[in-house]
Amino acid sequence: MDQGHRQATPRTARPTGWHRSAAPCRVFLGVVGTSLQLHGMADAVAQFVLFGIGMGTVLASLTILTAWFGEGLVTRVRSLARHIGWASAVLLWLVSAYVVYYWLIAIRLL
DSSP states (O other): OOTTOOOOOOOOSOOOHHHHHHHHHHHHHHHHHHHHHHHOHHHHHHHHHHHHHHHHHHHHHHHHHHHHHHHHHHHHHHHTHHHHHHHHHHHHHHHHHHHHHHHHHHTTOO
């Protein structure tokens, strides 16, 4: 074995950028797919449009707030960084529990 190269060690189970960006895609596909299966094409298209409007509103709001408040907003958000990991974990558990509950209702197990 060449001494100049170290063997790669596995990374921790921390999500990378790709994994973080894939979560909304899963939610989107779940919402539109369920609507298509249960209610038909018109409702699926409506869900698609409403989901797009919602995501666009969030992104536009964040962009406008950042433009208006600039560095002050970024500084305040950075000061909250130590709490974001914990809060996002709690939010992820709550949303996951809701999704499981929703699917159990959708397939009529509850």
